[in-house]
Amino acid sequence: MPGGTTVIQIIGVDAEQINKLPLTDMQRAIVRQRQNSPRIYRFSSLDALLFELAMRENIVQAAKALYNGDAGFAVFDRSRCNERLWERTPNGGFQLRPGVRPSDGINDIFENGRMYAFECATAMVLILYKAVLETIGKEKFDTYFPDLYVRDWHYDSDLQLVTAYDNNEATYGDVLYFKNPDHNPETPEWQGENAIMIGNDLYFGHGIGIRTGEEMIASLNRKRVPFSMQSAYLTDQVNHPSFEHLRNIAARGTEPMLAYLQGDVIARVGSHGYSHYFLPTA
Structure with a gap:
């Protein structure tokens, strides 16, 4: 400030x-x-x-x-x-x-x-x-x-x-959620990813690993239904x-x-x- x-x-x-x-x-x-x-x-x-x-x-x-x-x-x-x-x-x-x-x-x-x-x-x-x-x-x-x-x-x-519902205030040690709304119904485990914030735009999610927010979303997007145009995203939930x-x-x-x-x-x-x-x- x-x-x-x-x-x-x-x-x-x-x-x-x-x-x-x-x-x-x-x-x-x-x-x-x-x-x-x-x-x-x-x-x-x-x-x-x-x-x-x-x-x-x-x-x-x-x-x-x-x-x-x-x-x-x-x-x-x-x-x-x-x-x-x-x-x-x-x-x-x-x-x-x-x-x-x-x-x-x-x-x-x-x-x-x-x-x-x-x-x-x-x-x-x-x-x-x-x-x-x-x-x-x-x-x-x-x-x-x-x-x-x-x-x-x-x-x-x-x-x-x-x-809370404001990911702009998230910091080290918070648990966030990346949602994958268009996930493949045959793999419901990839409907999203819970992740610990471990650094500045750096997260750990079990099953995906340590990734930036963009990389986490890209990983989930590979688990969507074929030809989906709806991207995964970081929710506000903290x-x-x-x-x-x-x-x-x-x-x-x-x-x-x-x-x-x-x-x-x-x-x-x-x-x-x-x-x-x-x-x-x-």
């Missing part, structure tokens, strides 16, 4: 204090984007800002880790998993086996990806779980995210996704976890859940429950 006016508002914290924070390059890029936005971004505290920045960076890192792994792309009836840790359900989902630590179940997907295959909506949830795990640590994750079941957009209610919800849960009955010491971000999460929240599946 001209004149350096900040539109990140925190009570008792000014723009100079924010700009002096020892952030990573990615976190600094998010702050700059927010400061240059016409929108006002309000945070209840400096902790709230730092928590969101840490989570967003971990979402991007988790997306890259899934991309660099060997997990395959598959529709539900062809999904597969490491059945030592997960039970494949009849509808193609994965249920964590009794006695398996949730953190071990999630980490195995990223470490032994060749044993897994799933579609892009499931991939988005797994990326978000991995980011939460990396942000809050194994102990908290195992305590508050037990009995995991992953399929499509089924996720634990403590993840709690927030939806999703991300409720960072404040996670932060507030983390603060229950604990020491301050986020400390910013020597450049290290430490966070904690709590509570458990399940939610059925359905977004585009392809």
Whole structure:
């Protein structure tokens, strides 16, 4: 915004204090984007800002880790998993086996990806779980995210996704959706692609890979009905976890859940429950 006016508002914290924070390059890029936005971004505290920045960076890192792994792309009836840790359900989902630590179940997907295959909506949830795990640590994750079941957009209610409709405000770690309205009906899995924004006009979508927005659309266009003239496109829909919800849960009955010491971000999460929240599946 001209004149350096900040539109990140925190009570008792000014723009100079924010700009002096020892952030990573990615976190600094998010702050700059927010400061240059016409929108006002309000945070209840400096902790709230730092928590969101840490989570967003971990979402991007988790997306890259899934991309660099060997997990395959598959529709539900062809999904597969490491059945030592997960039970494949009849509808193609994965249920964590009794006695398996949730953190071990999630980490195995990223470490032994060749044993897994799933579609892009499931991939988005797994990326978000991995980011939460990396942000809050194994102990908290195992305590508050037990009995995991992953399929499509089924996720634990403590993840709690927030939806907005303005992709101009999308930033690192947001989940966006590329819609392919004229997809071939014989391949409904290509009706669109859920994707994590991992850079400036750079996205990761499971099954397509890391692409620019133009490349993502071109890839989907190759999945249309023959002779179609209707292009795929990036929708306005933007999703991300409720960072404040996670932060507030983390603060229950604990020491301050986020400390910013020597450049290290430490966070904690709590509570458990399940939610059925359905977004585009392809």
